[in-house]
Every structure is written in structure tokens, then in C-alpha cells.
Amino acid sequence: MREVVPLATFPPVLALRGISKRFGGVQALVDVELQLRAGEVVALAGDNGAGKSTLIKVISGVAPADRGIIEWEGGLVQIKQPHDAHALGIATVYQDLAMCDNLDIVGNLFLGREIDRVGVLDEVEMERQARELMHTLSMRIPDVRMPVAALSAGQRQAVSIAHSLMGSPKVLLLDEPTAALGVEQTSHLFDLIEQIRDRGMAILLISHNMGDIKAVADRVAVLRLGRNNGLFDVNTTPQEQVISSITGAADNAKTHRPTGDDEVWP
Numbered sequence: 001m002r003e004v005v006p007l008a009t010f011p012p013v014l015a016l017r018g019i020s021k022r023f024g025g026v027q028a029l030v031d032v033e034l035q036l037r038a039g040e041v042v043a044l045a046g047d048n049g050a051g052k053s054t055l056i057k058v059i060s061g062v063a064p065a066d067r068g069i070i071e072w073e074g075g076l077v078q079i080k081q082p083h084d085a086h087a088l089g090i091a092t093v094y095q096d097l098a099m100c101d102n103l104d105i106v107g108n109l110f111l112g113r114e115i116d117r118v119g120v121l122d123e124v125e126m127e128r129q130a131r132e133l134m135h136t137l138s139m140r141i142p143d144v145r146m147p148v149a150a151l152s153a154g155q156r157q158a159v160s161i162a163h164s165l166m167g168s169p170k171v172l173l174l175d176e177p178t179a180a181l182g183v184e185q186t187s188h189l190f191d192l193i194e195q196i197r198d199r200g201m202a203i204l205l206i207s208h209n210m211g212d213i214k215a216v217a218d219r220v221a222v223l224r225l226g227r228n229n230g231l232f233d234v235n236t237t238p239q240e241q242v243i244s245s246i247t248g249a250a251d252n253a254k255t256h257r258p259t260g261d262d263e264v265w266p
């Protein structure tokens with residue numbers, strides 16, 4: 001059991017207020033609010049098309065918001081491109097896990113951040129740091145010189161997360177990280193997420209899976225048709241209540257996604 005620290009004593013590291021995003025005729029997000037605090041895991045849940053990936057793209061600068069405010073550690077910031085998110089300390093692991101199969105683990109970890117000494121790559125130092133990171137994160141990877149093509153889905157996921165942690169970010173966004181993983185790999189991933197959380201990071205984890213949410217999240221934010229549809233404490237909220245918020249069984253009449261023609265969705 002974790003010690004419960006009153007959330008109000010920490011300012012959120014990231015706060016979204018009134019975030020809206022439209023793609024052509026589809027209003028993907030409407031007035032969305034979300035807060036992430038250091039040392040907590042928030043699950044982002046919702047049905048297919050609810051706007052979860054879009055919200056991650058807004059935060060990571062891949063698809064900037066049309067309207068709304070983003071605050072970082074209490075101050076107003078602009079995230080207009082991925083570089084802005086990186087510079088603040090926001091790391092994202094996308095579902096497709098883009099990696100260079102022809103490189104080994106060290107090569108992938110340091111991709112874009114290679115260490116050199118007088119113009120020559122310092123392979124020895126990179127290997128040392130890669131080993132240290134694997135050890136700190138208790139990753140079960142036999143050899144950092146293995147090509148990533150030889151890794152299992154769970155090991156690839158771990159290397160991808162380790163790569164995103166290289167710049168010491170404060171917020172980690174994970175889009176459906178368990179989708180391709182088996183039961184044991186999922187449990188290793190959750191151990192890793194808990195370790196990262198306990199080192200003070202804020203983690204936003206997209207998941208469809210109530211079991212995953214219960215296992216690793218502190219709070220769950222539900223999106224439905226692009227709007228907030230509930231924010232729950234995972235430990236004290238009955239699972240059925242979260243599920244009805246996801247499916248819309250608990251909807252009020254106002255929850256709908258406006259389209260270009262202001263059509264009201266059922």
C-alpha cells in the first residue's frame with residue numbers, strides 16, 4: 001500500500017484547461033481538463049475514438065490544440081511542436097514503438113543523443129550508461145549489445161521507455177503500452193512504471209483495460225466523445241462506475257460530440 005499524500009499539497013506539473021481540437025469536420029476534443037501531478041499515474045480511458053490519442057498528441061506537440069490553456073508547474077506555456085514538449089520535460093512513447101532494428105540497444109537508447117569525445121562516438125561510455133540505466137530500472141535484458149530486432153515485444157517496450165527517459169523528463173505519456181504485451185510482460189511493464197512514478201515522475205497511461213487501470217493507476221480520467229466524462233480515484237471507485245462512464249451508461253443528456261453541422265450524436 002502506498003502512503004497517501006494529499007494531492008492538493010502539490011501543484012500539478014501539467015494542467016490542461018479547456019483544450020479543444022478539431023480535425024476537419026470532427027471535433028476530437030471539447031473543453032478538456034486534465035491535471036498530472038509528480039509521483040502519480042493517471043490512466044486515460046475511453047471508448048474507441050473518444051479522443052485519447054488526440055489528447056496525447058496535443059500534450060506532445062504533434063497536434064497542437066486549437067483552443068485552451070496549458071500550464072507547466074503553475075506557469076502558462078505554449079506547446080506548438082514536439083520540440084516545445086521535449087524542452088519542458090515531456091516524453092512520449094507511441095504505440096508503434098519506432099526503433100532502428102539494425103542498431104543494438106545502446107544505439108537505440110542514444111539515438112539522437114549520442115555521446116562523443118573529440119568527434120568520435122564514445123561507445124564505451126554509452127555502453128556503461130546503458131547498463132547503468134537498465135540496472136536502475138531493473139530491466140531484464142541480458143546484453144545491451146543485442147540488436148533490438150532480437151527483442152521480445154515487452155523488451156522492446158522497455159527499451160522504448162528507457163530511451164524516452166534519457167533526458168530526465170518530468171512527464172511520461174504512454175499510448176496503450178500494454179496492447180502488444182502478454183500477461184508477464186505487462187506485469188514487468190507495470191513494475192517499471194511504478195519505479196518511474198516513485199522517482200517522482202507524472203505518468204499518463206492510455207488504457208482500455210480495467211485490469212491494467214486497477215493494477216497501476218492512482219486516478220482514471222475518462223473521455224467520452226471528446227469530452228471529460230469523469231475523474232475517479234482508482235482505489236475507492238467501484239469498477240462498474242468507471243465502466244459506465246466509459247460506455248456512456250452514466251451519461252447526462254449533454255454529452256455529445258458536436259460535428260461541423262452541430263449535429264447531436266446519440
Ligand SMILES: Nc1ncnc2c1ncn2[C@@H]1O[C@H](COP(=O)(O)OP(=O)(O)OP(=O)(O)O)[C@@H](O)[C@H]1O
Nearest residue numbers: 023024026028046047048049050051052053054055
Ligand atoms: N488526423 C486526423 N484526422 C481526422 N480525424 C482524426 C485524426 N485523428 C483523430 N481523428 C478523429 O478524432 C477522433 C478521436 O480520435 P482518437 O484517435 O483521439 O481516439 P482514441 O480515443 O485514441 O481512440 P482509440 O481507442 O481507437 O485509439 C476520432 O473520431 C478520429 O477519427
Ligand SMILES: [Mg+2]
Nearest residue numbers: 049052053054
Ligand atoms: Mg488511440
